[in-house]
Amino acid sequence: MDWAEFFSMGGRGFYVWGSFGAFLIFIVIEIIAVRLRIHRAQSEIRDARLTNQLGATSL
Amino acid sequence: MALFKYAAPASFYPLAGMLVPWFATIAFLLCVIGLYLGLFVAPEDFQQGEVYRIIFIHVPTAWMAMFIYLVMAGYAILSLVYQTKLSAMMIEALAPTGAMFTALALLTGALWGKPTWGTYWAWDARMTSTLILLFLYVGYIALMNAIEDKKRADKAGALLVLVGSVNVPIIYFSVKWWNTLHQGASISVSGGSKMASIMLWSMLIMALACWAYAIAVALCRVRAIILEREKNAAWVDNIKQAKDG
Numbered sequence: 130m131d132w133a134e135f136f137s138m139g140g141r142g143f144y145v146w147g148s149f150g151a152f153l154i155f156i157v158i159e160i161i162a163v164r165l166r167i168h169r170a171q172s173e174i175r176d177a178r179l180t181n182q183l184g185a186t187s188l
Numbered sequence: 189m190a191l192f193k194y195a196a197p198a199s200f201y202p203l204a205g206m207l208v209p210w211f212a213t214i215a216f217l218l219c220v221i222g223l224y225l226g227l228f229v230a231p232e233d234f235q236q237g238e239v240y241r242i243i244f245i246h247v248p249t250a251w252m253a254m255f256i257y258l259v260m261a262g263y264a265i266l267s268l269v270y271q272t273k274l275s276a277m278m279i280e281a282l283a284p285t286g287a288m289f290t291a292l293a294l295l296t297g298a299l300w301g302k303p304t305w306g307t308y309w310a311w312d313a314r315m316t317s318t319l320i321l322l323f324l325y326v327g328y329i330a331l332m333n334a335i336e337d338k339k340r341a342d343k344a345g346a347l348l349v350l351v352g353s354v355n356v357p358i359i360y361f362s363v364k365w366w367n368t369l370h371q372g373a374s375i376s377v378s379g380g381s382k383m384a385s386i387m388l389w390s391m392l393i394m395a396l397a398c399w400a401y402a403i404a405v406a407l408c409r410v411r412a413i414i415l416e417r418e419k420n421a422a423w424v425d426n427i428k429q430a431k432d433g
Contacts, residue, residue, distance in 0.1 A: 141239035159288055163408045167415070174415060
């Protein structure tokens with residue numbers, strides 16, 4: 130197949146690839162954001178637990 | 189009933205964690221198949237040429253934009269009637285994904301409108317009501333962030349989602365009720381499809397991929413929300429290192 134022709138999308142490449150590209154970029158951003166959020170929540174709990182343990186031993 | 193067991197955040201947290209990889213894998217595979225069929229197998233459209241391929245992103249994202257809102261409205265009813273904590277958390281988990289799909293539907297619609305109608309945007313009934321849908325999602329998220337007391341935020345949020353749900357049938361039927369620039373439905377329950385079958389299949393597979401993706405990402409986010417809200421609960425202390433995410 131002719132790749133140049135494929136990417137030009139009949140001269141409408143900007144619109145077609147803009148749409149497909151936006152779709153993939155939005156999804157990748159959302160996946161990263163969700164992973165960061167869950168890691169932050171988990172590390173907050175871990176930190177709190179550590180502080181609690183330290184507090185208990187110092188008593 | 190066994191189902192009610194999972195209405196408790198403590199039992200839903202591990203269940204969601206188990207389901208996420210399955211839905212993520214299904215979403216990924218369907219997306220690869222759908223993109224392959226849509227970009228390489230489906231022929232060009234005899235009227236629009238190649239640019240019609242935007243349909244494989246535009247229609248599934250627009251469906252998800254409406255569908256996720258309806259699911260949120262369902263949870264809003266559960267949350268208001270039964271006061272289940274998890275329902276309110278599910279609304280919060282779904283909203284950003286719904287907003288993302290709505291933004292994508294509007295963006296890809298604009299990118300499709302320019303080469304076919306000659307304009308990125310028109311204040312047509314369907315586009316305007318979809319823009320209102322985006323404002324509803326963003327408004328809900330802003331409201332949840334603005335109210336400190338989670339119980340009050342949940343109530344106000346659920347109410348906003350429920351009231352806003354009248355907008356969804358307006359979006360859906362707008363192309364019938366008004367004379368719009370936007371075309372009518374490509375697929376209808378009564379009349380079947382107006383599309384060639386390979387195009388239809390590509391679109392449906394992309395829609396299923398979006399569906400599985402939305403489930404995976406919402407379940408993942410609800411786990412984060414459960415931890416954020418329940419961090420002082422005894423059961424959170426019991427999950428090993430809170431690491432199985």
